[in-house]
Amino acid sequence: MEAPTPLPLSFFSRPTQVVARELIGCHLAIKRNGATKRYTISETEAYDGFDDLASHASRGKTKRNEIMFREAGHIYVYLCYGLHWMFNVVTGAAGYPAAVLIRGVRTQDGNLQYNGPAKLTKALGLTDAYNGQILSRDLGLWIEARKPASPKPIITATARIGVDYAGPIWAEKHYRFLLA
């Protein structure tokens, strides 16, 4: 059987809300020690541009968030609350800060679920070693499209989690996407 192709970087070079929604049902692939593991993406959140007060980028470019300003397909990993790694994929045009936080995955057989951004980075071993890299087969970390034959995922959108500090306008936007 032919190996599935990684999503092209042009997939990510679109509005972050679109990418966040379409990533649901796609497969996160990790190759380590010659073995590739695949996980179905079940929860995402979009962080969009300069004005989004929930986004790190809303207060301008800094040493930490400059990854968000790079070309789509870059990986942005940062430490939250001193102990949790958060895994994001940069989206949109270069120079425009946007990213999708991967918040949940499940194994393809559905037996294991990691529902929580820090739980999945811990389970999958995703750390700042990937920060600033680009998704690719060479890196050993990439994302594949949902199999065309598989049923179309049922997706719901809700407000994002843990962003009340951003104020109601931005906290209430339905930028979180979930696989039913």
Place this chain on the structure above:
DNA sequence: GCAGTGATCATA
């Protein structure tokens, strides 16, 4: 409900 935990950023 809230402690843990430390990088990051604004302020000085």
Place this chain on the structure above:
DNA sequence: ATGATCACTGCC
């Protein structure tokens, strides 16, 4: 140099 904050989790 200091202090507040934080895209969370797990245990009370």
